[in-house]
Amino acid sequence: MSVKKKFTATVAAGAIFSGGFIGLTSEKSPISITAEETQEEKVGVDKKSPENVIVMVGDGLGVGQMEIARLLESGKSGDLFMESLENVGLMRTYSADNAVTDSGAAGTALATGEKTYNGGIGVDSEGQETDSILDLYQDQGKKVGVISTNTVTDATPAAYTASVADRDGQDEIARQMLEHQYDVLLGGGADYFSPESQDGTDLVEEFQSSGYEVVDNESSLEDAETPEKLLGLFNDSYMSYKTDRDELNSEEPTLEAMTQKGLDVLSQDDDGFFLMVEGARIDHAAHAADATGVWQETMEFDRTVEQVVNWAEDRDDTMVVVLADHETMGMSATEPMDIEGLKDIEVSPEYMAQQLATDEETGTFSVESVKQVFQEYANIDLTDQEVDQFLTKIEDNDGEVYAAYRVGWEIGSVIADHYKVGALDTDIRAESGTGGHTGNMVPVFATGAGSEDFEGVMDNTDIIELIANSAKDNNGKGPENSNGKGKDKGKGPNK
Structure with a gap:
């Protein structure tokens, strides 16, 4: 980052970082703060804190x-x-x-x-x-x-x-x-x-x-x-x-x-x-x-x-x-998902997109090319109607064909539908500013x-707080996360 020295810290029972509280609990803490001896006594020291x-x-x-x-x-x-x-x-x-x-x-x-x-x-x-x-x-x-x-x-x-x-x-x-x-x-x-x-x-x-x-x-x-x-x-x-x-x-x-x-x-x-x-x-x-x-x-x-x-x-x-x-x-993973059919596919949809041939007259991919690629690489025989539907989805609002990775998105969605994979449909993905991310935990x-x-x-x-404040404090209690969940550290892999 261009400016790297904005981090300031004070020690009493901890330090302030990025607007959140991070307690200092180890002489090997990732965030090492120089403190007076009397201040250090207020900080639980645990050499198990991750180096x-x-x-x-x-x-x-x-x-x-x-x-x-x-x-x-x-x-x-x-x-x-x-x-x-x-x-x-x-x-x-x-x-x-x-x-x-x-x-x-x-x-x-x-x-x-x-x-x-x-x-x-x-x-x-x-x-x-x-x-x-x-x-x-x-x-x-x-x-x-x-x-x-x-x-x-x-x-x-x-x-x-x-x-x-x-x-x-x-x-x-x-x-x-x-x-x-x-x-x-x-x-x-x-x-x-x-x-x-x-x-x-x-x-x-x-x-x-x-x-x-x-x-x-x-x-x-x-x-x-x-x-x-x-x-x-x-x-x-x-x-x-x-x-x-x-x-x-x-x-x-x-x-x-x-x-x-x-x-x-x-x-x-x-x-x-x-x-x-x-x-x-x-x-x-x-x-x-x-x-x-x-x-x-x-x-x-x-x-x-x-x-x-x-x-x-x-x-x-x-x-x-x-x-x-x-x-x-x-x-x-849906109940009807065709696991064996999916395992038989050996290249990515993006690679398939790169194998498509352009029709000079239409400026998009030829029908024959689309059918051949789906059959050869995905074991799918598309109808003429399905090819037409595919070709309408691979152009932007100006009629220009998308880059190969975006064409690959549409190829992959056709394959997912054919093999019964659970996924957002292409219309929802198209309306998504993230290209199909969800808010799922x-x-x-x-x-x-x-x-x-x-x-x-x-x-x-x-996550950063749980990493930096990962050692025990004097009460043997770890930091709470944003939902108030802390954990008694008397048990665990380093007991």
Whole structure:
């Protein structure tokens, strides 16, 4: 963020941060405040307070997406690993100006504890810059990083690393990332670091000159070992869907590989670290009502959760929080859902859209092309009437055909309808400023040091407080969330 030193704190029984109360309860607290000896006596000290915090965001991941992934992966008696974490809650996600949030406002609430308007990044509802918990960790000399399967400059990672009035300013977000020298930045978005986006400046070269090792594919990430600072840009735009990587001969690393490298780099510092890991394309698949893509992206995210929890399980200094920023498309596993039919689909609706051929006379896709793509990739035989209905939905008000990802939304909705997947219809999505997000509560899972308070119903602005105020106070009682729910900490994984 451009202005980083607005955080002021006083110690009595706690500190004021972003307009909310955060008690200081540990000599290893993420927010370290110098206090007089008499003041320190008023603060309960607990060395179990997390030295390392790993926040894992499944973008757009609601309980419906989880259920679809579980059923397609292992059937009705199967489990996702994240479901095994001992602390479980539900979270409300509304933004400052809407009952339904976008990812910018949602990420900002998670990262800073502030509600903002849809589209805002790292600013409050008045547009004023606000610090994120990542910044507070960095200010205390701890290593910090963000990892995403989207562009590394998109809404969720940007909310932890930048302040812009509009999330579309990804070129400015990239500049702020360089300015603040975050230790690990891994994801897509190379275009935003290029001379074409940066008024002739090659931002990647600037990162290299600042001491970063720069990688751009799976093998170079593996060869990077453990540099002090690491920038990885693995796609010009967002990283490829899991379903498409074989077709594209992709050399992009998995989310697991990026996360393992991030842990290797950040854990070199004995002072601790903060890491945000985003499984971003769950949301993108859900926008297209693409149950197959939701399955594949959610399972990669779940495997990464297991990897991180296994990394942390022998430590008493690490908290892992797994949550979503919002839910997308109201997805659900219906009774007639054709699980086997969905499992047979091997590419994303966006990939299918890119295979459509344009009819020179009409300026839209040819009927034959539409039929061929649906039959080849989705095992669906469309009628002429169904093709006509599809073609009316892929043009804007000026008669121009949408970009491939938006055409993919309509392809995915046709597939979802055919295979009986529960999801918002296309008319509701078209009227939605967020492209189909909902106000549904989303799950929160937590484990490790200080995680016991992640229980009950909470608000997205509670998350930063629950992390920063995670140790016991002198009465053995944890902080309350916004609904007044606190938890006796006499029981839990660190008892």
